[in-house]
Amino acid sequence: MTTLDVEITSATTARVTAPDTEVVQLSAADRTALWTAIHQHSTQHAHATAAPVDVTVREADKTKFVTVTPDGTATASTPSGPIPTPNTPPAQPGPSTDATAPEDSLPAGPVLMAADPLPPAATPRLGRPVAPPSAGPRGAVSTLAAPSVPAAAREPARLGLRGRVNALLGATLTPRPSSREARLRQAAAALTGPLPDRATVAVVNVKGGVGKTPLALALAATVATHRGAGSVVAVDLGEAGSSFADRIATPPTHEQNALSLLTQLDAAADVYSGTLTRYLARQPSGEDALAAGADTDRASGYDDVDRLAALLGRYRELLVVDTGNSHLADRWRWAIAAAHAVIVPVPLRHDAAAAAQRTLHTMATVRSDVLTRSVVVITDGPGDAPVVETAAVDAFTALGVPVCRMPFEPRFAAGDRITLRGLRRPTRDALAVLAATAVELMAPGTS
Missing domain, CATH: 3.40.50.300 (P-loop containing nucleotide triphosphate hydrolases)
Structure with missing residues (x-):
């Protein structure tokens, strides 16, 4: 599976980097059109390589992840949503686990949240009901959205490969920002708010x-x-x-x-x-x-x-x-x-x-x-x-x-x-x- 790294440099421009290829500059008339351009470029890359492509989209301090297949289907590969803010203290990490731990002793994988719509392919729409009263502004939704990990969540990893390395070698590796453990720590911190x-x-x-x-x-x-x-x-x-x-x-x-x-x-x-x-x-x-x-x-x-x-x-x-x-x-x-x-x-x-x-x-x-x-x-x-x-x-x-x-x-x-x-x-x-x-x-x- 190949990868693309997309950096949004303004509301209408983005820079796309792929291994062993030249940097591609994308531009569009507005933000929505820019997301469309990112989706189209990712789909073309997946089609050219005849394999899904992992896309990482970076904008300011936010990072979003998605997998795009050659037919244009986009699937979020990490969850997103309004979990904790950077000032939220981290929750205590869960108990150590190893390769012999039973599945029931481990917490479970994510909800895929959204924020900024990734333009879908043409699909028959459901009937459009009469619009309800205005409920105030609300962020849009997208499969490309994923939360960043609060900087304060720096306890050593207890799960996954990094957790096993820490347990075996006494290391203090922290969870990767996009890892399951980091996401569950974010959720635990919010749940005690x-x-x-x-x-x-x-x-x-x-x-x-x-x-x-x-x-x-x-x-x-x-x-x-x-x-x-x-x-x-x-x-x-x-x-x-x-x-x-x-x-x-x-x-x-x-x-x-x-x-x-x-x-x-x-x-x-x-x-x-x-x-x-x-x-x-x-x-x-x-x-x-x-x-x-x-x-x-x-x-x-x-x-x-x-x-x-x-x-x-x-x-x-x-x-x-x-x-x-x-x-x-x-x-x-x-x-x-x-x-x-x-x-x-x-x-x-x-x-x-x-x-x-x-x-x-x-x-x-x-x-x-x-x-x-x-x-x-x-x-x-x-x-x-x-x-x-x-x-x-x-x-x-x-x-x-x-x-x-x-x-x-x-x-x-x-x-x-x-x-x-x-x-x-x-x-x-x-x-x-x-x-x-x-x-x-x-x-x-x-x-």
């Missing part, structure tokens, strides 16, 4: 069967492993027949549900921490789960949900809300109004992508600024229709909403109960980066 009062993440899509429930539960478990037991609660705001209680690792008892907790709230002047824990099902990673209960109508009113959230927010740092499919339900509208970050899972299917667009537009009618705190997560699966991706990503980025990718997770698809240790390593890595992105979206002043 400050949260607003009653911090809430809502997992939303008006279409059922797209993976909202397993993603919400896995996100709650991921945050709990970094912030500690009792810091996070996953809340079921689905309709009757929700699979929430069937997907949590430790099923709830007969009184561990929102209806019982509301009854306690009605009967008592106050509910203290010790009483609250009776109504929550503690999960293996330390997060709690609050199921809806059999009579979901009793706990579906806007005010009732708000009362529950206010109580949970007194004793838990973060609420991860699994929403239902009806955008007319009071509990759904409460989730959009209250969320500090919204995650929209989208399988690569025409119906799911169209439903996600409707979801984003409906969200914006409930709360005009919600798209500035939203992220779309494309989830890989065996039933994917790849032709959907370019059109779908195009539609989402036109709304200013970043797009991430999650690897296929068999336990999500099979309907199994969700435990973090039971998920594949790439899934756990992706969840860490996605959860860190959600935490960063909650930061004051984020838009």
